[in-house]
Amino acid sequence: MQFQCDTASRTPIYRQLIDQVRAGVARGRLLPGDRLPSVRQLSRELVVNPNTVARAYTELEREGTLLTQQGRGVFVATPGNDLTKKARRKQLAEKLDLLFVEAVHLGFTSDELLAMVQDRIGQFAFVTEEKDSP
Amino acid sequence: MTDVIRTFRLTKHYDSRRVVDCLNLRVQRGQVYGFLGRNGAGKSTTIKMLMGMVQPDSGEAELLGEKVSALNPKTRERIAYIAEGHPLYNWMNIGEAVRFGRAFYSNWNDILVEQILDHFELSRKQKLRQLSKGQQAQVSLALAVAPEPELLILDDPTLGLDTVVRRDFLESLIQIIHRKGRTILISSHILGDVERVADRIGIMVDGVLRVDCSTDHFRESVKKLVLDFSGPGPESVDCPGLVNSWTLGSQLELILVGYDEAQRTAVESLQPKNIEIVDLNLEEAFIEYTRGRKRSLPLFAREESRHDQGVDDQGIA
Numbered sequence: 198m199q200f201q202c203d204t205a206s207r208t209p210i211y212r213q214l215i216d217q218v219r220a221g222v223a224r225g226r227l228l229p230g231d232r233l234p235s236v237r238q239l240s241r242e243l244v245v246n247p248n249t250v251a252r253a254y255t256e257l258e259r260e261g262t263l264l265t266q267q268g269r270g271v272f273v274a275t276p277g278n279d280l281t282k283k284a285r286r287k288q289l290a291e292k293l294d295l296l297f298v299e300a301v302h303l304g305f306t307s308d309e310l311l312a313m314v315q316d317r318i319g320q321f322a323f324v325t326e327e328k329d330s331p
Numbered sequence: 332m333t334d335v336i337r338t339f340r341l342t343k344h345y346d347s348r349r350v351v352d353c354l355n356l357r358v359q360r361g362q363v364y365g366f367l368g369r370n371g372a373g374k375s376t377t378i379k380m381l382m383g384m385v386q387p388d389s390g391e392a393e394l395l396g397e398k399v400s401a402l403n404p405k406t407r408e409r410i411a412y413i414a415e416g417h418p419l420y421n422w423m424n425i426g427e428a429v430r431f432g433r434a435f436y437s438n439w440n441d442i443l444v445e446q447i448l449d450h451f452e453l454s455r456k457q458k459l460r461q462l463s464k465g466q467q468a469q470v471s472l473a474l475a476v477a478p479e480p481e482l483l484i485l486d487d488p489t490l491g492l493d494t495v496v497r498r499d500f501l502e503s504l505i506q507i508i509h510r511k512g513r514t515i516l517i518s519s520h521i522l523g524d525v526e527r528v529a530d531r532i533g534i535m536v537d538g539v540l541r542v543d544c545s546t547d548h549f550r551e552s553v554k555k556l557v558l559d560f561s562g563p564g565p566e567s568v569d570c571p572g573l574v575n576s577w578t579l580g581s582q583l584e585l586i587l588v589g590y591d592e593a594q595r596t597a598v599e600s601l602q603p604k605n606i607e608i609v610d611l612n613l614e615e616a617f618i619e620y621t622r623g624r625k626r627s628l629p630l631f632a633r634e635e636s637r638h639d640q641g642v643d644d645q646g647i648a
Contacts, residue, residue: 204523207610209547237509244501245527246363246508 198226200234202243210245214253222262222273225322229275233263236271276324333360333396335482335514336381340390343376350376352538353390358516358531360481363508365529365546366518369621372535374518375415378486381516382412395482408436411480415487417471419459425470426455429477436478447473447503465496472503483507485517489524497524504528522614536621542630546613552630553616556585558603570597574620586619588630 198221202210221227233239236254240247254271257263264274280288300310336358343351351373358364368374379385381392383399392399397406419428425448433439448455451469459467468488475483489497501524507513508528519525525532525546532549534542542549553574558564564583567576572594574586583603587594590608598606611619620630 202527204526205612205614207612207615209550210526211547240509241502241505243527244498244505246505246530248530249527 200239200243202245211249211253211256214239214250215256218253218257219262223321227273228322229273231273233271233273334358334393335360335362335395336364336393336516338377338381338390338392341377341380341387341392342389343373343380343385343387345376350538351380351387354535354538354540356533356540356543358514360514361512362531363515363517363529365525365532366516366535367520367522367525367532367617368518368535373538374535375486377535378412378484378516378518381484405437408438408478409481411475411478411483413471413475413483413485413488415490417464417467417488419467419471421458421460424456424458425453425462428459428470428474429455432474432477438479439477440479441477443479444473444477447476450503451499465492465499468492468496468500469503472500476507479510481512481514483513483515483517485515487518487520489519489521497521501528522612522617526613534617534621542620544630549630550611550613550616552589553611553620554587554590555609555611555615555619556587556590556598557607557609558583558585558598558601559605559607560601560603564603565601568597568601570594575622588620 198217200214200217202213204210206213208216218227218233227233233254234242236247236250239250243250254263254265258265261274261277261279264272266272297310305313334357336356338354338356341351341354341356342349350371354373354377356377366374366378376385380387381394381399383402394402394410395406397403420431423431429444447469451466451473453462453466453469457466459470462470472488489500492500504515504517505528508515515528517525517528529546531544532542532546533540534549544552560581560583562581564578564581566578567573567583568585570587570593572588572590574588576583576585578584583601585598
């Protein structure tokens with residue numbers, strides 16, 4: 198996966214990296230067990246301070262997207278979730294509402310929106326079965 | 332952590348104008364410190380005082396724990412300085428400049444110099460006078476890092492370089508940062524570059540250090556608020572941390588530092604129809620902060636003082 202950073206953006210560089218890793222995982226471009234470039238490699242490649250890369254990795258690790266194995270490198274973690282289904286449902290509903298607001302303002306019918314969702318859903322790597330979680 | 336650069340109430344006048352005003356600057360080991368400010372804000376004068384090239388009127392500066400005014404030559408060898416515009420002895424060729432520089436240092440990494448010159452495809456026979464501005468910058472970088480300095484002080488090193496050469500220069504800088512324990516103070520007007528390389532920034536406004544915090548903290552602290560009103564909006568709002576404000580028809584735009592509850596209450600009391608909070612990139616935040624009509628609210632590293640009880644930061648705040 199190719200990372201990039203844009204200093205004209207209003208999103209801080211470490212945030213841009215976090216967003217790219219999360220998007221990569223969601224689209225199945227990064228699979229559990231895939232190894233990410235080391236902090237030094239990525240810092241050199243993107244020409245950014247290594248601490249910025251380290252900060253992005255640390256946050257991704259904290260939320261469970263990445264896993265550092267001492268001496269081996271940084272890997273994409275196996276998806277797991279500490280939040281209850283109810284809490285996750287609530288988070289997703291909030292995001293969905295934002296999408297609906299946009300769709301209404303852009304003048305789409307609900308059927309058109311559903312069709313678009315159907316059309317694009319295949320681009321993402323969803324979990325295939327319900328995980329047993331609290 | 333140890334301070335590699337430390338100044339105590341450093342002050343300098345040019346005629347009656349105070350160009351640096353009671354500056355307390357601290358840069359810790361391993362930090363990459365972006366030293367910012369508009370033209371004439373006092374950055375270069377500060378850097379020249381750090382290098383002992385300009386005498387302060389009062390106050391003093393320490394590098395690597397020693398007073399600049401009485402710096403041991405051995406300590407001086409551990410410090411590299413790249414002056415604005417990359418001045419070099421133009422009548423020398425590259426090989427001569429390397430040999431000349433080498434004579435001043437007990438430690439000199441010949442392999443590193445070779446690597447850098449090779450990397451930039453520079454031949455030792457080339458006359459410095461005939462080099463492009465970008466190549467001169469590359470030579471002065473090679474000369475600066477050859478003694479493997481612990482501290483690098485760079486005064487606007489990418490000034491006048493084209494985009495590609497600038498990127499090459501930054502790449503080399505990142506490689507230097509990778510070598511553990513290196514401390515870098517870099518002044519620049521290209522904020523995108525600073526955001527890439529700097530952990531922490533300091534902003535000088537009229538000779539005073541007004542901002543001293545992590546790069547992200549500064550960006551996240553300066554916000555633009557756009558308020559919509561049904562009729563003509565109010566002229567402004569009175570709240571702490573207001574840097575600038577202007578009215579555009581039924582909209583009032585505010586630039587605020589350290590957006591918090593108090594400010595939110597003040598803004599909401601105007602009863603706007605809608606409040607939009609806009610993030611700014613580093614360049615936008617810098618511009619808004621430094622051109623404020625009022626003296627902008629100082630912004631220091633409050634985010635760290637929570638951890639170390641502010642002991643470390645009291646010297647600045």
